[in-house]
Amino acid sequence: MGRGYIxxxxxxxxxxxxxxxxxxxxxxxxxxxxxxxxxxVVLAVRTPQKDTEGQxxxxxxxxxxxxxxxxxxxxxxxHARQVSRMxxxxxxxxxxxxxxxxxxxKEGQNTLRRLIFAVDKHISKGRLWSLTEEDVTxxxxxxxxxxxxxxxxxxxxxxxxxxxxxxxxWKYQSGVCTSWPLLTCSxxxxxxxxxxxxxxxxxxxxKCMKEGLQTWAKQIEDGLCLINGDAMPGEVELLGGQKKxxxxxxxxFRAQILIPMAEPQSERxxxxxxxxxxxxxxxxxxxxxxxxLHSNKPRAKHATEVIKRDVINTVSSRVEMxxxxxxxxxxxxxxxxxxxxxxxxxxxxxxxxxxCVCDYMFPDECVxxxxxxxxxxxxxxxxxxxxxxxxxxxxxxxxxxxxNTVVQKNLxxxxxxDARPKTPSEDPTxxxxxxxxxxxxxxxxxxxxxxxxxxSLIYLSD
Amino acid sequence: xVVGNIILRLRGSLEFKCQLDSTDVPHxxxxxxxxxxxxxxxxxxxxxxxxxxxxxxxxxxxKGGHATAGEISPNRPCKDLQQLIQTDDQESSRKKSAKKDKxxxxxxxxxxxxxxxxxxxxVLSAPTLLRGSKKHHLLQTTLPMDCVVSxxxxxxISVVCGTLVGALCSQLxxxxxxxxxxxxxxxxxxxxxxxxxxxxxxxxxxxVYPAGVPDSQLETRRKELHSLFELPDDRPYLRRxxxxxxxxxxxxxxxxxxxxxxxxxxxxxNGKPYLVQxxxxxxxxxxxxxxDNGWGCAYRSLxxxxxxxxxxxxxxxAVPSHKEIQQAxxxxxxxxxxxxxxxxxxxxxEVAAVLDQLLGVTSKIMFVSQGNAECFRExxxxxxxxxxxxxxxxxxxxxxxxxxxxxxxxxxxRYLILDPHYTGAEDLQVITEKGWCGWKGxxxxxxxxxxxxxxxxxxxxx
Numbered sequence: 001m002g003r004g005y006i007x008x009x010x011x012x013x014x015x016x017x018x019x020x021x022x023x024x025x026x027x028x029x030x031x032x033x034x035x036x037x038x039x040x041v042v043l044a045v046r047t048p049q050k051d052t053e054g055q056x057x058x059x060x061x062x063x064x065x066x067x068x069x070x071x072x073x074x075x076x077x078x079h080a081r082q083v084s085r086m087x088x089x090x091x092x093x094x095x096x097x098x099x100x101x102x103x104x105x106k107e108g109q110n111t112l113r114r115l116i117f118a119v120d121k122h123i124s125k126g127r128l129w130s131l132t133e134e135d136v137t138x139x140x141x142x143x144x145x146x147x148x149x150x151x152x153x154x155x156x157x158x159x160x161x162x163x164x165x166x167x168x169x170w171k172y173q174s175g176v177c178t179s180w181p182l183l184t185c186s187x188x189x190x191x192x193x194x195x196x197x198x199x200x201x202x203x204x205x206x207k208c209m210k211e212g213l214q215t216w217a218k219q220i221e222d223g224l225c226l227i228n229g230d231a232m233p234g235e236v237e238l239l240g241g242q243k244k245x246x247x248x249x250x251x252x253f254r255a256q257i258l259i260p261m262a263e264p265q266s267e268r269x270x271x272x273x274x275x276x277x278x279x280x281x282x283x284x285x286x287x288x289x290x291x292x293l294h295s296n297k298p299r300a301k302h303a304t305e306v307i308k309r310d311v312i313n314t315v316s317s318r319v320e321m322x323x324x325x326x327x328x329x330x331x332x333x334x335x336x337x338x339x340x341x342x343x344x345x346x347x348x349x350x351x352x353x354x355x356c357v358c359d360y361m362f363p364d365e366c367v368x369x370x371x372x373x374x375x376x377x378x379x380x381x382x383x384x385x386x387x388x389x390x391x392x393x394x395x396x397x398x399x400x401x402x403x404n405t406v407v408q409k410n411l412x413x414x415x416x417x418d419a420r421p422k423t424p425s426e427d428p429t430x431x432x433x434x435x436x437x438x439x440x441x442x443x444x445x446x447x448x449x450x451x452x453x454x455x456s457l458i459y460l461s462d
Numbered sequence: 463x464v465v466g467n468i469i470l471r472l473r474g475s476l477e478f479k480c481q482l483d484s485t486d487v488p489h490x491x492x493x494x495x496x497x498x499x500x501x502x503x504x505x506x507x508x509x510x511x512x513x514x515x516x517x518x519x520x521x522x523x524x525k526g527g528h529a530t531a532g533e534i535s536p537n538r539p540c541k542d543l544q545q546l547i548q549t550d551d552q553e554s555s556r557k558k559s560a561k562k563d564k565x566x567x568x569x570x571x572x573x574x575x576x577x578x579x580x581x582x583x584x585v586l587s588a589p590t591l592l593r594g595s596k597k598h599h600l601l602q603t604t605l606p607m608d609c610v611v612s613x614x615x616x617x618x619i620s621v622v623c624g625t626l627v628g629a630l631c632s633q634l635x636x637x638x639x640x641x642x643x644x645x646x647x648x649x650x651x652x653x654x655x656x657x658x659x660x661x662x663x664x665x666x667x668x669x670v671y672p673a674g675v676p677d678s679q680l681e682t683r684r685k686e687l688h689s690l691f692e693l694p695d696d697r698p699y700l701r702r703x704x705x706x707x708x709x710x711x712x713x714x715x716x717x718x719x720x721x722x723x724x725x726x727x728x729x730x731x732n733g734k735p736y737l738v739q740x741x742x743x744x745x746x747x748x749x750x751x752x753x754d755n756g757w758g759c760a761y762r763s764l765x766x767x768x769x770x771x772x773x774x775x776x777x778x779x780a781v782p783s784h785k786e787i788q789q790a791x792x793x794x795x796x797x798x799x800x801x802x803x804x805x806x807x808x809x810x811x812e813v814a815a816v817l818d819q820l821l822g823v824t825s826k827i828m829f830v831s832q833g834n835a836e837c838f839r840e841x842x843x844x845x846x847x848x849x850x851x852x853x854x855x856x857x858x859x860x861x862x863x864x865x866x867x868x869x870x871x872x873x874x875x876r877y878l879i880l881d882p883h884y885t886g887a888e889d890l891q892v893i894t895e896k897g898w899c900g901w902k903g904x905x906x907x908x909x910x911x912x913x914x915x916x917x918x919x920x921x922x923x924x
Contacts, residue, residue: 185581188509189589192479194600205593223580229530231518258511258520261474261576263604270674272478272603272650279596280481285589315589322591336595344588395587 002168003138003155007032007041009174010352014044020099020146025068025108027076027115029083030095033294034136035302040294041140042177042353044097045378047079068104068111076115077122083377084123085317086357089183089291089310093123095140102147112141113156113165120158126320128217129312132305140168178250178354181238181298183227183291183307185255189315191216195279206323208281213319217312219259225304226256234301238293250354255289255307279336287314288345288391292355318342318360325362344392346370348382361389468541468615469666471708472512472626474576475604476501476634482599485648494645498638501605505630509582512626515573517546522579523623536620540613543572571708574626576607599648608655609633612666636670644672651675656705664691669700677701677778684924696922701775707741717743717769718888721880721899722864728876728901730869736842737865737878739849743769744899745781746884752784755885757805760860761787762882763853764813767862767918768821770851776921777821790819809855810916817918828915830856837915838875841866844917851880856913859883863915867901876901 011030020026032041050072080093087093096115100108116139131137137159143152153170157163193212195204224231227238239251291306322342343360348370350357357378359370367384374382480497482490504510512521520530527536534542609629613622637653644651651672658667669687671680684700693699713719721744727735745765747755754761761784768781782790791797791808796815814825826844830837844852845865852863865878884898893899907913 187580188582189580197597220580224577226520226530231520231530256579256581258513258577258579260513261476261578263475263606269603270652272601272652274648275600275602277481277598277600280594280598280600282592282594283589284592286586287589318589319591336593339590339592342589342591392588393586395590 002166003039003140004169005032005039005041005140005153005171006176007170007172008043008176008353009172011041011044012172015097015099015144016149018046018099025071025101025104026099027071028097029080029093029119030097030140030142031083031087031091032094033090033092033292034094034138035294035296035298036134036136038294038296039094039136039138039140040176041094042091042355043350043378045083047076048376048379050075068100068107071111073115073118077118079377080119081123081125085313085321086359086374086377088356088358089289089308089313090180090293090306091355091357093119095142097142097144099144099146102145105143105145105152108143109141109152109154109165112143112154116141116156117158117161126316127313128214128316129221129309138166141165142170177292177295179295180250180292180355181295181303182250182252183255183293183303184252184289185257185307185311186286186288187220187257187311187315188286189283191283193281193283194275194277195281197276197278199278205281205326209283209319209323212281212283213316217316220257220308220311223257223259223308225308226258227253227300227303229254229256232300234299234304236300238298238300238303239295253303255304257308257311283315283319283342285342285395286392287311287318289314290347290356290358314345314358318345321360339395341395344389344394347388347391348374349386351380351382356388363394466615467612468544469571469610469612470540470574470622470626471571472574472576472607472609472611472630474607476504476576476607477602478605479600479602481596482601482648483596485599490645490648491642494641494650495638498634498641502631502634504578505627505634507582509579510627511577511579512574512623513577514543514546515575516548517543519543519546520577521574521619521623523627527618527620527623529619534619536623537618539616540572540619540622541615543619544570547572571610571710573710601648601650603650603652605634605637605652606654607633608657608668610657610666610668633668633670636668640670640672644675656702658700658704659706660691660693660699664693666706667691671702677703677775681924688924693924695924697920698775698924700924703773703775703778715743716888717745717749718890718893719743721890721893722878724890724894725878725900728867730867730872730874730876732871733867733869733874733876735865735867735878736845737849738770738845738851740770741773742766742851742864743773743781744880744888744893745769746882746898748885750783754784754805757807758784759882760808760810760813760853760855763851763855763860763862763880764808764816766880766882767813767817767851767853767916771817771821771823771918774920776823776923779820782816782820786820787816790816794819807860809860810853810914813853813855813916814918817916823921824919826917826919828917830913830915831911838866838868841915842868848917848920850918850920852918853916854913855916857908857911864899874903876903877906878902879906 018026026046028044028046030041031043031045032039076096084093096112096119098108098112098115120139137157138155139158140153140155144150151170153168154165155168156165191212193208195208199208238253289307289310291310293303293306319342322340341363343362345358346361347356347358349355357374359373361370367387367389370387371382371384374380478497478501480493482493506524508522508524510522510524512523514521518530519534522528529535534546607630609626611622611625611629613625633655640653641650651674653670654673655668655670658669659665660667685695687700688695698704707713719741722737727733743766745762747758747762752758764787765781771777772779772781785802787808788797788802788804791812792799792801794815796812810827814827817823817825828837828840841852841863854861854863860882862880862882863877864880867876867878868874879900879902881898884893886892
């Protein structure tokens with residue numbers, strides 16, 4: 001008895017409209033949600049072309065790309081990782097698809113298997129929360145024959161490297177996600193991570209941040225979640241009040257997260273611990289969080305799980321992005337003692353659906369960059385005015401210690417600030433295969449061009 | 463305790479974290495004070511949440527006492543909170559503990575714990591990262607907050623919330639004083655709160671002591687407090703061992719405390735009982751994996767007496783084992799070396815010798831023959847002035863006397879006896895129902911035997 005995938009009609013349209021000339025193959029991701037009973041797929045996105053010249057015309061074949069052997073698995077997994085960052089809680093990359101000519105169908109199955117394991121492994125890296133026993137670890141692979149358009153759907157348990165393919169149902173339906181409940185909350189951060197004496201910044205910055213965030217993520221995971229002000233027991237159905245044939249409408253739930261101020265389990269001390277530190281990292285501000293649940297009898301415990309995971313993901317994603325950017329830029333000597341703004345979250349609607357995806361804007365970027373990224377990653381056009389940048393405000397003034405006279409002096413000097421200098425060493429056309437680089441592509445070029453349009457960085461002297 | 467009052471107990475851990483740029487004493491003091499000040503603000507923040515233990519209710523004390531459960535509104539009397547607490551079913555079915563609750567004035571206390579809401583937006587802008595590079599010492603610990611307030615049961619919830627927050631603030635202030643007073647270099651002793659139930663009209667007070675500093679070194683402080691609360695200066699009230707034991711916290715060592723309080727007073731016409739004061743543990747045969755059945759009764763009675771001195775705060779040493787008791791007798795020369803490891807009985811003289819040697823406690827020895835009724839008056843006086851348990855040995859048995867009662871009109875006398883010959887488990891019901899702790903009449907005494915009584919005297923100390 002296999003899994004059943006309920007798929008949005010638009011996905012069928014997208015897949016059938018994929019132009020796959022001649023004998024070339026196309027890979028892509030399947031995005032949705034899995035619950036214990038059923039699985040839902042709401043989006044399909046093809047893997048973008050590596051060549052920026054070919055951008056916008058998916059039909060350009062890359063010559064050697066005809067054979068499956070030349071398929072760049074790393075490229076596909078990197079795309080999956082970037083896309084994962086754009087998905088709010090509840091939604092994730094739950095599968096991959098592959099379009100091949102009929103003669104490559106058999107080999108295609110092996111490729112799909114390789115791909116799904118590699119994709120899952122790559123997107124789970126750096127994850128700060130842990131899977132529970134209730135999490136579904138079956139991911140779907142979809143093979144489409146370019147000539148007959150026949151669809152073969154199979155699943156693999158990505159937890160078991162030896163698992164074999166299991167057949168699954170693939171059924172198209174309209175309005176799959178119209179009544180998916182939405183959970184929202186905004187989480188305040190005020191975290192100070194010590195940089196112990198043995199660590200050296202900036203090399204160990206990632207390590208220090210990771211350790212600190214791990215502790216914070218555990219607190220969030222263990223915290224209590226109220227939904228619409230109520231501490232619901234886990235098994236209570238979220239959509240319990242709805243009548244069976246009532247018009248499907250999306251409900252929004254407000255989440256609140258409470259963390260107990262309890263003594264840690266470690267042995268009782270008599271004195272405060274003393275650590276010698278060479279510095280500190282302070283993370284302050286508010287993050288806007290969103291998560292979607294499916295409409296198949298979701299319970300309160302699923303709701304608290306998806307929103308908490310989104311909280312943890314959004315913070316770790318933007319810290320990762322910031323550090324990646326720093327690595328690419330090269331260390332800016334002036335950045336010590338400087339309060340740097342992390343990328344802020346913006347939301348964009350999915351065409352034809354009541355769902356949103358998100359993106360992160362660096363301080364020197366603008367809405368058109370987001371729009372370009374959405375086109376590149378998710379393969380759809382987004383009108384710029386539909387992108388919501390209002391959820392997270394840009395910090396206008398330093399948010400710490402306004403009593404500090406040094407800060408006051410710098411506030412006056414703010415008008416003479418320059419843009420953050422960037423090393424123009426990157427070649428925008430040098431589309432990277434490396435894991436570490438932020439998949440910038442066109443966006444990178446645009447960012448450099450937009451240096452002059454002002455920043456929101458605030459400088460504080462030591 | 464005032465009738466018509468409710469006791470609320472609020473506990474939690476506040477994270478204490480500060481950066482010391484130098485170990486210069488004035489600087490350290492300034493930073494510590496500033497950190498306490500910041501904690502004070504944290505406690506008054508809107509993000510503070512109180513969780514009502516064993517219930518789904520959460521209160522926001524700094525938002526006027528707003529609560530999660532719909533039926534609780536801020537102007538309801540605080541006694542309504544008690545109805546929402548899910549009590550343990552087992553407890554309410556035991557009639558004996560219900561009786562105990564009536565006698566125990568701190569029964570029915572409302573327990574609350576501290577939480578913080580991370581979704582409470584304090585700072586509204588997108589997150590920033592600040593890198594500090596100053597070398598410093600990081601001082602880190604958690605402060606064990608433990609506040610108890612007594613309020614009218616008709617007082618509104620919003621007012622009670624204010625009282626609790628006020629209690630937290632004043633406890634922080636007490637903790638700051640203690641921390642600064644006992645600080646050495648960068649070693650910060652953790653301030654710990656203790657609650658004491660002082661005789662009327664003082665009632666419940668909370669005192670903060672530094673962890674790791676023994677009672678013997680805190681005498682000056684206690685003298686100040688004794689004079690402040692107008693307490694007699696010859697017996698301890700404010701040693702750590704005197705701290706109030708809350709009824710809902712089980713003793714970790716497993717011994718029963720004061721089994722006699724569960725008994726009915728003897729049915730004597732015009733009878734007035736004279737009882738042991740304070741708290742003792744019931745020690746008897748077969749405990750601590752020592753098989754002393756048939757020979758250890760006086761040792762057990764001695765252990766009961768030692769437990770009394772420990773729990774009233776006169777001594778800090780644990781109750782001595784049979785080995786330690788024998789060792790003490792050899793040390794004072796009362797017994798030869800061959801006594802060690804033997805199963806020899808001891809009498810009231812030896813008990814007095816051990817109390818002196820190990821605890822520094824002197825005792826009065828009383829000889830009684832043929833159940834002399836007049837000794838009753840002496841015993842009654844002893845319980846009034848000293849209130850310590852009495853060891854009685856004679857013939858072939860040793861027991862502990864915990865009280866006497868005498869009828870003015872009929873001349874009948876009863877003795878409250880704690881029997882160390884019990885070999886069973888710490889089952890309160892069995893012990894009280896089968897008379898292992900019970901009131902006995904004169905027939906209890908062997909008319910032909912001579913009895914020696916050891917009456918331990920309270921040392922004059924605070």
